[in-house]
Amino acid sequence: MSPAATSSEERIRTYEDFARVHAYLLAAAGVPPSLHQRLYAKLADEVFDGGEVFAVEPCESGRQRRLVLAADKPLGKESDVFLVDHAWSFRLPDALKQLREVPGLAERMAALMCVDLDRRIEIEESDEQHSEKSGSLEHVLQIVEKERVRVREMGSDYAAWLELEELGIDDDMLVTLDLSVKFPNLVALNLWGNKLQDPEKVVQEIKKCAKLKALWLNENPVLGKNIDKDVLDGLSGLEIYNSHFTSKAGEWALGFCADIVGADSPTFSVECTLLESIETIDLSDRGIHKLPEAFSPTKLPSLSKLNIRGNPLDQISGDDLLKLFSGFTHLQELEINIPGPLGNSAISILESLPNLSLLNGVDCSSIIETGKHVVDSALEPRLPEWSPEESLAERVIGAMWLFLMTYRLADEEKIDETPVWYVMDELGSAMRHSDNANFRIAPFFYTILWPTHDVHTGEECTRDFLFGIGEDKQRSARLTAWFHTPEKYFIQEFRRYQEQLQSNRICASTKLEETPSTRSIRPSDGRALRVYTDIPHVEEFLTRPEFVLTTDLKEADIIWVSIQVDSEVKNATGITDQQYTNQFPFEACLVMKHHLAETIQKAWGSPEWLQPTYNLETHLSPLIGDYHTRKRDGMDNLWIMKPWNMARTIDTTVTGDLSAIIRLMETGPKICQKYIECPALFQGRKFDLRYIVLVRSFRPLEIFLSDVFWVRLANNQYTLEKTSFFEYETHFTVMNYIGRMNHMNTPEFIKEFEKEHQVKWLDIHGSIRSMIRHVFESAAAVHPEMQSPFSRAMYGVDVMIDNRFKPKILEMNRRVAMGADCSSSITHATRILLCLSLSATLCRSDPDLLVDFCVADTASPASLHLNGLACIDPAAARPEHFATSALSRATNPTPFGFNVTVTSPVSSLPGANAQGLAMARTDLAPGGVAPPHSHPRASEVALVLSGSVLVGFADTSYRLYTQLLRAGEAFVFPRAMVHFLYNVDAAAPAVVLSGLNSQSPGAQLLPLSAFRTEPRVPDEVLKRAFKINGQDVQRIQRNLGGSS
Structure with missing residues (x-):
């Protein structure tokens, strides 16, 4: 896109025009002023010269790519700017459809993301051909003979080191090699990745090599046949087995990990002082339970850099380990799992080891300054994963969250509610993350790229995936989208969060203080109440003599409007605190999704009727811990992402991908809620229920619930097929704004639902009523400031039922537009205002009917529950009623x-x-x-x-x-x-x-x-309560038709 193509009225023709029109955007993007003119020139001529300066290289065994500087000369800081094209731009609901329908798109994205099947097949076929060639006995004998010659030249007592990795060696070939005879002093044997599978033959041949100190049988079929004990018992001096330290590991194993023992120097004498000179030693992922006795400040006095990640170290206490490390007076750099053997806090480790300068690659002074408890600069990257049966499009959907970028379109009036996601081209997408990045990017027509440090030829070019996001915005947790962060830490955070929720049960431990009931607000002189409204349905249908409409805000008794009446509006319009409004103070605690969850959790902890819910702006760590716990335990891990305060399911996503969950935070504040994966279905389709609740008071709590509700049905049959999550009409039920609306009236739904599921709706309805009351009790208990004698309100409560017919609260909305989805707007609008303002007759205080009878109106979905079900016109009553x-x-x-x-x-x-x-x-x-x-x-x-x-x-x-x-x-x-x-x-x-x-x-x-409860009363409770044993409990449960 040329910078001149912004608008016909303000066409950019010169650099001065460009700098003036885009001054704010350039500043927001952080583009250095020295690069503005060069950026304009490249944009004007659409110059994409990155290919002349950079190169894309494979890494991580071909499962990832990286970008390096390929130019002959170094690239100075802020010396140039480059354009990066967008290979694919889309809105999330359209992603799968585009991959399936746009020619070549899936193939290009699959190659870019390293999930392309054809290329991998070619690589595998090439590898197989190489393996067939190199796996011949002749080739192996050549390698063996070469080592024999080297040993002979060094002297008959010289130790041998054989590297026979991935040569296709099978059991018979191993026997034929007769290694123990050819190499009587063989100390290291690498047979990694061969075809050994007969336990008896392998153990027999290995045990003949009695002087072995290191043996690698990794990735051989024989390892699945329990040979470890036989190998270890048969080799008394073995210190390293399949890359792990054995219980006999000592100075030789330490020397190997410090690179002073290897193929060129296979051994050293006990009297050798080489260990004393070791400054760096890498003991990572060695399966070490207890450090060798040789690992001591006496043997390793010069040690300054230690990597001990990935070891359980469960046979030594954290305090003893810290004491041991503190004895290494030159130790400056330490790498260790956090949480791990030294505890859960980097701060605590530094307090015990004050001489450290780097902990897990991070400067210790910055750790102390930021207060970070978990630090790591060498995290293992998440690499795309897929199964062979997945199509290219499905693989791309799974891998894309490692590559996506996002922006929102905007004009002078508003920002687009639906974000745009995009993938940079092959050059931009090859840039990997670094906390100390040497490049920066920003969206600007295309994406622009410039160096923030001097970069030398061959050096990797990196960017900060979370630029500008610090620990105050959960940086370490958000890195989980791209890296394998410490699961143990997040699981601990999840458990701590659960304990906190269980201690939050305000409603379970306290009783709301009762205060006098609200009274009718009808004037004592009998005049009609003046109502001001900006809602067309109220203006049209409010015809009862108790009310009269007014256009004067100041003279109105009741103000029923669609806008938020806050202090700013009151000051601007002259509304007083003695005028009745259709909203309560602080009602955001109910109608904003994150506040609703927080209110319920403070009141009830983790009630069954609220799905596990996390505010991603504050509780990402416990969510990640919950996700890992469910994955570990084989539980369902589908989640739904919902913006705090958007309607119509805008920017709402269902996913089981942890990277997707974290990346979706970038499009605005959200909650992440456990998806109801097994909902009750109606004729195979998902549905939810919209209830209308009228609130007259929070202290005391006075609420009125309509027995009649609106049923909203999905259009498609329900499925958990992964590709279905992109089908709005399968997983969502609000069709007012997309697709065809699919609603049912209440009596018809109840009749058909009871028939389909063989249940009584009255039982389900009772559970829903109880749940809704609990929700409002939460608000009354947690936010007593909501009570206002001059407030009344109506709320829409969205409810779903699971396949055990238990209700779940979804969300709540302020309902101001009475009649928008009702068929009896006159009755509906009038009754709501009557109930909320004239309490005496219609709501609660008179125990008797004020009419001869009230035949239930079972046909109208607009009916309101005031005293039983709503009534039909008495003139329409018939004897059969x-x-x-x-x-x-x-x-x-x-x-x-x-x-x-x-x-x-x-x-x-x-x-x-x-x-x-x-x-x-x-x-x-x-x-x-x-x-x-x-x-x-x-x-x-x-x-x-x-x-x-x-x-x-x-x-x-x-x-x-x-x-x-x-x-x-x-x-x-x-x-x-x-x-x-x-x-x-x-x-x-x-x-x-x-x-x-x-x-x-x-x-x-x-x-x-x-x-017969669900979930069951604990057996121990029943045994103690009824003085019976466990078998009795199970027998009774079976006799009552339950599961034992």
Whole structure:
């Protein structure tokens, strides 16, 4: 793109135009002023001359590339600037589609990211041809003979060192070589990467080489056949076995790791003083449990640089290890795992070893200044991984997070909500990370690249992947996107975070202080309430005589607006604190996703109904620990990334890729939440539920929930196929802005859902109601400052149900646009304002209906739950609304020998709505029992219609009240008391008709509460509570239809 192509009105023709128009962008990009004119010249002529200056080289065995300076002359600091093209630009939802459809794109990206299949096949075929050629006995004998000649020249007692790596040597060839005869003083034998597989032959030949001190059998099939003990027992002097120190490791092994022992100098005498001159020793990844006795300040007095990474060192305490290291008075540089043998903190290590100048490659003074506890400058890079069956496009999707860059488009009015991701061309993508980078890049039309230090020919060119991001923004944790950082540290952070959450249970340990209920705000003179609104639905449909619309903000009693009414708005408009508004102070604690999770976690810790949730701006480390823990334990590791405060699933991503999770932080603040990978499905599709909650007060907590909700269905069948995560209509349900909307009305959904899953929706709805109340209790407990007598509000609560039919809170929104997704806007808008402002009649204080009856409106999804279900127009009532045949039929008994049919205003008796009653028919099989149970919200009177039934209940002092009833006799069970019914006749059934004083009485069976919960009550609790053993627990659980 030419710098002249910015706009037709302000066309750039000269460098002066360029510098003036792009002054802010140039400064923001950090481009040195001395390079501005050269940048303009290259942009104007589209000069891409990086290929003349740099070269791309393979590294990490071809799994990565690096960029080096190839020019004949060094490149001075800020001496030039280079253009880097963008090979691929896309928005994330389009990535897979483009890779599949754009010709050549997948092939180019696969090659750039080193995941191209064809090239690897060619390399493997070449390697196989080389292996066939070099694996001949003749070739091996040539190498053996060459070593024999060298030993003969050095003298008959000279030690031999044989390098026979990757020569295709098999068992018979090893026997034929007869190495013990040819080399009686063989001290090191390298057989790495051959074809040895017969344990007996290999051990027999190896044991003949009695003077071996080092043996490498790595990557031979025989290693999987438990030969280690036989080898170690048969070679008494072996100090290094398969790259690891043995328990016999001593001075020779230390000399090998210090490069004073090798093929050219295979041994040295005990009297030799070479160890005393050692300054550097690399003991990394040697499987060392306890350091050799020879590793001491006496034997190694000159040691100044030690690398001891990757060793368990579990047979020596951290304190003893620190004491040992402190004895090396010249030790300046130490590399060791943190967390690891010396503890979890770099600061603590430096306090014990104050003479160190570098710890894990990082300057010790900077560690102390920044307060970093975990440091490492030599992290192992993450390399792309894939499986053979994956297509090139799928491989690129998995590898791209190691290469992607991002920006957002913007104009003078706003920034684009959806970020653009891009991959630099082969030159730019070959630049690897360094904390001490010698180049810097910035997006500017293309991407521009310039040196920040002097760079010499052949030197690697690096950039800082996290330029400008320090530890205050979790730099060390964010490097996990590109490097294998210490898993142990992050798992410890995760455990610490879990412990903190468990100590945060405010709601579980305290009771909210009760204060007087809110009162009606209706004026005492009976005049109508003046309502100011900017919401069209309210203006159009608010027609009740209790309200009158006004356009004067200052005279309004109620202000119901779409904007945030904060102190700035109040000052600008003259709104007073005595005017009622449709929002509570500090409601961000509910409607912003990170605050909602934090509020719930402070109140309840980690409740089952909140998926594990992390604010990535503050809790990336425990998230990484959680991810590693799940991976280690074989658990599902799918996560969903959600922006703090964006609607319509903008910039929301589902992924199981840890690098992707971390990189997605770059497009704005987000939470990372455990994805509900096993949701309850409706006809194979994912769905969520939108509930409407009205809040009149937080102290006391007064909330009203509509029993009618909106069902939002995904358009595609649900699947966890990896490529499906790019399909919006498979994993997301909000279709208002994309795809085709797929909603259902409430009664139809309930009927079909109950039929499909064989469950009772009332049970699920009860769990949802309880969860929603807990959410608002969280806000009331954690943020008491939310309470305001002049605030009322309406919130949308999004809920999902998992495949165990347990509800999960997704998010909450301020609901100001009443009627936008309702079919009965007049009723809806009016009832909301009535409920929130005129409390007396419609919300809670009058125990009796103020109309003759309230037939349940089961057809309208706009209905609001005020006193039972919403009512239809009384003029539309019909006799059948007040009649039911639901109790006329016997039903099949449960394993206990009973079954119950209960009337419901939704499904069988709409005329009973709001009457505070329900009826139930209980069928008892011969000898059947309705086991001990309770109704938490109702008293019950039971009338025996036929048979002989023993009934009874126990009060809270455990006194039993029991009676044998025959046909025509009745018995009362007080509210919430545990009671039972037992058909004493073993030959004939019995029928009982009950009346309950609640249309939603609820029921809890004691046997199931103890032995059929999900998750299960711990066996130890049941054993102690019921004085039974573990076998009894399992038997009871099986008998009740559960898993033991």
